[in-house]
Structure formats: structure tokens, C-alpha cells
Amino acid sequence: MEVATSPSELQTAFDDFEDAEVMVEVYYQMLTLRMLSTAAVALQRQGKIEHAIGCIGDEAYVVGATLAARATDWVFPDDHAWGAAIARGMPLSTYVRHAFGPRHGGAVRHAPTDAPPAKALCVRPVGLAGAHVPQAVGAAWAAKIRGDDVATLALFGSESMATGALHDALNFAGVFRPPCVLVCRRHVDPADAGPPVADRALAYGLASATVDGTDGAAVMKVVRGAFVRARTGLGATLIEALLGARAPSVAFGVSALGACHVAPLGSRDPIDRLRDALIREARLDAATDARFTRQVRTAVEDAIASVEAAELPPASSLFDHVYARLPDHLRAQRDSNAWRK
Numbered sequence: 596m597e598v599a600t601s602p603s604e605l606q607t608a609f610d611d612f613e614d615a616e617v618m619v620e621v622y623y624q625m626l627t628l629r630m631l632s633t634a635a636v637a638l639q640r641q642g643k644i645e646h647a648i649g650c651i652g653d654e655a656y657v658v659g660a661t662l663a664a665r666a667t668d669w670v671f672p673d674d675h676a677w678g679a680a681i682a683r684g685m686p687l688s689t690y691v692r693h694a695f696g697p698r699h700g701g702a703v704r705h706a707p708t709d710a711p712p713a714k715a716l717c718v719r720p721v722g723l724a725g726a727h728v729p730q731a732v733g734a735a736w737a738a739k740i741r742g743d744d745v746a747t748l749a750l751f752g753s754e755s756m757a758t759g760a761l762h763d764a765l766n767f768a769g770v771f772r773p774p775c776v777l778v779c780r781r782h783v784d785p786a787d788a789g790p791p792v793a794d795r796a797l798a799y800g801l802a803s804a805t806v807d808g809t810d811g812a813a814v815m816k817v818v819r820g821a822f823v824r825a826r827t828g829l830g831a832t833l834i835e836a837l838l839g840a841r842a843p844s845v846a847f848g849v850s851a852l853g854a855c856h857v858a859p860l861g862s863r864d865p866i867d868r869l870r871d872a873l874i875r876e877a878r879l880d881a882a883t884d885a886r887f888t889r890q891v892r893t894a895v896e897d898a899i900a901s902v903e904a905a906e907l908p909p910a911s912s913l914f915d916h917v918y919a920r921l922p923d924h925l926r927a928q929r930d931s932n933a934w935r936k
Contacts, residue, residue, distance in 0.1 A: 615878040621662055621811045622869045622879065625654035627891050628678040629866055631687060634895050635694060643903070644694045650678055652809070653780060655865035656836045658682045659814030660750060660778045663822060667716070669747045671731035674720040675780075676750035683715035691898040725755030728764040728777065732831070735773035746774040746825045748818070753781040753792055753835075765833065769800035772830030776821040777801075780808055780836045793835040801833050808836030809865040812872070839863045 632649050639647035650657060653675065661670055661679040672679040681690065721727045731749035738745040755761045756779070768775060779792045796803035802824060806817040814836060821832035839860075860867075873879035914921060914929045921929070 617662070617815070618812055618869070618873060619878060621658055621815060622866075622873060623887055623891075624658045624662065624682045625811060625866055625869065626887055627687070627894075628654045628658060628681055630891050630895050631681065631690065632678070634899065638694070638899070647694065648674055648677065650675055652860050652863075652865065653838060654678070655811035655814055655869065656778070656780050656808040656838060657750065659811040660748060660776075660818045660834075660836070661717075663815045663818035664746070664748045664776075665822075667745055668822075669731070669734055669745065670715075670717040671727045671734075671747060671749045672717065672720050673724070673727060673751045673755075674722050675752060677720050679750060680715050680717040683717050685715050685717070687894055687898040688901065691902050695902045723760075725751055725758040725761035725764070727751070728755065728761050729767065731777070732764045732768045732773055732775050735775035735825075735831070736767070736771050739771075739773050744826070746776065746822055748822075749775065749777045751777075751779055753779055755779070756792060756795070765795075765799040765801065768831035772828070774825035774828075775831045776818055776825060776834065777831060778818060778834045778836055780838055782838045791835060793833060796833040799833075801831050802829070803833045803835070805835045805837065808838040809863045809868060811865060811869045 629651065632647075632651055635644065635647040636649045636651075638644045657672075657676050657678045661672075661682040664670060670679050670683065677690075681687065718727065718730065728749045728751055731747045735745075735747040738747070749764075751761070765777070767773075768777070781792055791805065793803040793805045802821070804817050804821065807813050817834060821834060824830070824832055870879065870884060874881070874884070914925060918925070
């Protein structure tokens with residue numbers, strides 16, 4: 596079995612990777628994810644929503660990897676990479692309604708960040724570290740057996756490397772060589788002396804690559820190269836996306852609608868890095884960038900405002916969509932008024 600321990604072979608197919616429209620789209624989706632994530636964290640701190648997982652600083656890793664897949668490929672994110680569904684076209688309103696709860700008329704029985712991706716071919720995130728990676732590998736193997744031209748992408752964190760689920764997934768991928776790409780984000784700080792995640796690929800018979808996870812273009816190039824390998828029968832690739840230390844807390848400057856500003860992330864801010872590169876290469880100008888910012892801010896604030904204005908569901912809906920037949924003791928409790936106090 597051929598095993599690559601560097602990204603060089605993955606990049607050879609993309610020497611002419613100069614698609615301006617694609618990188619502008621990557622930037623727009625990264626900007627959308629940044630604003631939506633910071634707004635969600637601010638709303639959680641205001642007590643308007645119960646739960647929010649910020650992905651500030653991870654936008655290049657999430658969006659670059661997701662948009663490297665084809666529209667017919669399946670994406671399996673973890674709960675920190677929920678933005679994959681947004682990048683694949685899930686409406687902002689769907690995420691916001693889910694975060695606020697069932698104000699839109701339907702019961703919600705999942706974590707607020709686990710909004711249903713509907714037709715985006717993006718599996719609902721899971722909260723257990725690494726639990727979705729065997730699903731991604733299994734789905735790719737099923738596609739291989741059926742002869743479908745489909746590959747899968749799994750996004751997960753380095754904390755998953757200590758789980759049995761991920762060990763099983765990597766071992767399975769090394770043996771059956773399904774068409775899948777496994778991207779592991781790793782937040783690295785000066786005190787982190789842990790071994791590189793990509794080095795573990797050799798033990799499983801997998802190709803590997805390491806990429807700067809704050810560089811959207813680099814992430815997309817390497818992940819696309821891994822998809823080329825997968826579709827030509829060379830099997831799975833384990834990619835380590837290196838990120839800086841986790842982003843600082845959201846700085847308060849919160850408007851009535853929940854939009855907020857983000858504390859500076861320094862020289863490795865993926866938004867700033869891609870914006871500067873696009874402007875430097877004349878693929879984006881200041882006026883277009885300002886228009887993008889206005890569009891995204893308006894879309895996020897409108898989605899929040901529409902949900903906040905929606906009527907709250909009746910308290911009795913707590914009992915709906917849990918059992919096919921509500922047990923007698925719960926039916927009696929629902930029909931009484933004691934539980935409302």
C-alpha cells in the first residue's frame with residue numbers, strides 16, 4: 596500500500612489552483628460563519644438562547660474543507676464544525692430558529708447547534724468526540740461497494756484521537772480503503788508538546804498531510820487533493836489542520852439584535868488573512884468587501900429578529916413528539932396545572 600507522509604503528492608493535481616470565484620466564495624462563507632457564531636455566543640451570554648458553541652478562528656478549516664467536497668459528497672461534522680451545514684447552503688434562519696427553540700412551530704429535541712441540514716448532504720453534528728467518524732468511513736465504504744461516485748468528509752477535533760471510535764474508524768479505513776477524507780483540527784499553543792496527529796496515519800496504512808488551518812486556500816487545496824486520491828481508489832487520507840490557540844472570548848459590543856464584534860485574533864486570523872490575500876491579488880476590492888459585510892450582517896440580524904418576534908410555543912408542547920403514545924402518568928401530568936407552577 597502506498598502511504599504518503601507529506602502533503603506534496605496531494606498538491607500536485609492543483610498546481611493551477613487559481614479559481615478566483617471559488618476563493619471569494621470561501622471568504623464570503625467564512626465571513627458568514629464568523630458573524631453568525633459571534634452573534635450566537637452573544638445571545639447565549641444574554642440568556643436568550645440556552646447553548647452556543649463558538650467556532651471563531653476555525654472558519655478556514657471548516658469552510659475550506661467543506662467547499663473542497665463536491666455537492667454530491669456527504670459531510671460529517673462534529674458539534675464544533677456545525678458551520679459546515681451553513682457553508683453547504685443551510686439557511687441562516689434554520690440555524691437561528693433551532694438555537695432559540697421551537698418558536699417556529701415544531702418541537703426541537705436536539706442540541707441547539709445541531710440544526711437539521713435538510714438537503715445539504717451534511718449529517719447532523721454529534722456531541723460525542725469521534726462518534727461520527729466511523730459513520731463517515733462506513734458511508735464511504737457503502738458507496739464504494741455500490742459503485743456510487745460519492746466520497747465522504749469527516750471533521751473532528753484532536754481530542755477524538757484518544758477515543759476507541761476513531762481508532763476503529765482509522766483501522767477500518769486502512770483495511771478497506773474507502774473514498775473518505777478525515778480532517779482533524781488541532782489547536783496548538785506554545786505549551787503543547789503532543790505528537791502530530793498526521794504521524795499516526797502511517798500505523799493505519801493511510802496517507803497523511805498537515806496544513807495551516809488558518810489558511811482557507813491551503814486547506815481547500817490539500818483537502819481537494821485528498822478527494823482526488825479517494826476517488827481514484829487510493830483510499831482515505833488523514834489531514835491535520837493546525838490552528839492557533841483557541842480564540843479569545845467574544846468582546847461585548849452587542850446590539851439589540853445580538854450582533855457583536857470579535858476581539859482581534861492577531862496575525863493568524865483566517866478572515867483577515869484571506870481578505871488581505873484576495874485584495875493583494877486583485878480578486879477582491881474594499882467596496883466589495885464592505886458590501887459583503889453589510890449583506891452578512893443584515894442576513895444574521897434579520898434571522899435573529901424574525902425569531903425573537905415569533906410567538907412562543909405553549910408550555911404543553913414539552914410533552915409532544917417524545918412518545919408515540921404518551922404514558923398515562925405523563926398524560927395526567929400534562930392535563931394538570933401543577934407542573935406549570
